[in-house]
Amino acid sequence: MKKWWIQSLQFTAAVAFMAAAFFAGRQAAVTVSVTNQETDAKAKYCVVVDAGHGGDDPGKVGINGMLEKELNLQIAKKLAVFLEMADVEVVMTRTEDRGLYEEGTSGKKAQDMKRRVELMETHAPDLVISIHQNSYGDETVRGAQVFYYTGSAEGKKLAQILQHRLVEGLDPANHRMEKDNDSYYLLKKTSRPIVIAECGFLSNPDEATLLCDPLYQEKAAWHLHMGIMQYLNDI
Numbered sequence: 480m481k482k483w484w485i486q487s488l489q490f491t492a493a494v495a496f497m498a499a500a501f502f503a504g505r506q507a508a509v510t511v512s513v514t515n516q517e518t519d520a521k522a523k524y525c526v527v528v529d530a531g532h533g534g535d536d537p538g539k540v541g542i543n544g545m546l547e548k549e550l551n552l553q554i555a556k557k558l559a560v561f562l563e564m565a566d567v568e569v570v571m572t573r574t575e576d577r578g579l580y581e582e583g584t585s586g587k588k589a590q591d592m593k594r595r596v597e598l599m600e601t602h603a604p605d606l607v608i609s610i611h612q613n614s615y616g617d618e619t620v621r622g623a624q625v626f627y628y629t630g631s632a633e634g635k636k637l638a639q640i641l642q643h644r645l646v647e648g649l650d651p652a653n654h655r656m657e658k659d660n661d662s663y664y665l666l667k668k669t670s671r672p673i674v675i676a677e678c679g680f681l682s683n684p685d686e687a688t689l690l691c692d693p694l695y696q697e698k699a700a701w702h703l704h705m706g707i708m709q710y711l712n713d714i
């Protein structure tokens with residue numbers, strides 16, 4: 480049996496420790512809430528994630544029969560989750576297999592593209608990323624590639640970052656570089672920094688198989704999200 484005063488000292492020390500922990504906890508809680516308020520006061524970054532094609536428009540058809548519109552949506556959804564986890568506000572142009580056109584309209588494709596641009600302009604995001612897959616006659620051609628609007632310094636900067644991330648993260652043997660383009664409708668008509676990320680070639684058997692793999696899609700989405708965060712932290 481310990482002496483009563485030793486027990487008493489131990490008890491006092493324990494109470495003091497618990498009180499200190501309690502107040503430290505309160506202090507931490509106060510700090511956290513102030514930080515949250517500061518974060519809330521500052522507008523979140525906003526990114527429009529555009530899953531290309533949809534509905535009547537399948538996009539490219541893979542050598543394995545996979546439709547581009549499906550893959551675009553799967554990767555876009557995964558990208559949206561990663562961005563939201565990083566506290567970015569995400570606006571998706573579509574979340575299901577449908578275009579942005581009215582049924583029964585004669586110019587579905589034109590209406591679809593126009594509405595995508597309207598959505599991008601209305602939300603005035605910090606950037607837009609449009610997810611697509613590529614295809615080519617030569618089955619050996621492969622590799623992700625990011626496109627930006629000719630003359631857009633911000634688009635080019637974003638495309639460079641994303642191209643680098645995709646090469647490093649998905650396929651270091653991919654020697655493609657980001658590329659400018661002055662004819663794609665979305666690039667021409669959107670005033671926000673915008674890139675089109677072609678994640679791979681559906682005409683290449685190996686890449687078509689990889690692009691259908693949910694883990695590979697997640698990897699692609701992860702690296703795109705890392706590149707986007709790198710760009711956003713720099714503007």
Ligand SMILES: [Zn+2]
Pocket residue numbers: 531532538539547611612
């Ligand atoms: Zn496409």
